[in-house]
Amino acid sequence: MTTYLPKLTLPDAVFNNLPVSVLLPVALGTLVGYSMRPKDTERAYLSWKQPPLRPPPWVFGPAWTILYGLMGYAAHRAVHFGTSPLNSAATIAAARHGATLYSIQLELNLAWMPLFFGLRRPVEATIDVLALLGINGYLAYLWGSSVDSTAGWLLVPYVAWLGFATYLSAGTGYLNNWDLTLDDTKKAQ
Template identity: 40%
Template structure:
């Protein structure tokens, strides 16, 4: 069975500058509400689990992760274009669909958490995004001879860590339900 991948999803990562620039640009745009939110009362009244990193490192970490995942998408589309079998094309096509899907979830997370203050929905988003990213990394591994794994493993690790922070924040700030 052949996996359908719209041409635009192949065209974007073919150019390495665009492949890296897309997640960086959208990451900066989606992160802009964060600056105001972390100064506000809602965020500052949250309880966080142990191990939360200082807020100052997030722009640097996310910039590196966005650039890294963007370059991995470039390597994946190159493997897709060079594929000699339908299995390799299907793996990279599915991986690229997951790439754009998890990227959309990544950008939605900021709105869910910082704008709408929906910690539980943000957690569901984070779990789904992490799972998609892990599977995407697995799908890209073989066709790229493991090169994408070097770029995506830090992202997967960070997402796992961020999911822990999100889960802990939800747990520590959930409202107990009352029996009526």
């Protein structure tokens, strides 16, 4: 197990304040989404070949808002309750380790959209989402088995969505020969 790395971890004040813990990932995800110019993102999304089961573009905003809220609440529960001085040293260590992993995964999560839609780098975006899937699968296990079972279960929908997002990211990359430049750009070349 790695350890708690304060320089890579959100401050305790974030985790210990329920509204901040829930709203921070929602706000950051919304900021990244809008910074990518939603109409341009939607146009690009609809122009690429997609694997079966591709959801319509309007699904992503509500889905991510719910998932960000759930992950923020899970983080609050795990770190706030897990670092209580009434807990064992092992529980506190697991909660702190999870706080570092949560902070890292949040940064990776926020990087995916700029990688995929901004830079149009499907290989890197797929590696990013695979890392997210692995970290969050482990985080759900760690928090669920060592800190707070509710926190672990709250991450299950996020892990499931990341599995689906991995399929979409890799499928879209593969079906477009790992080249996500827009068709009008391809025609100009």
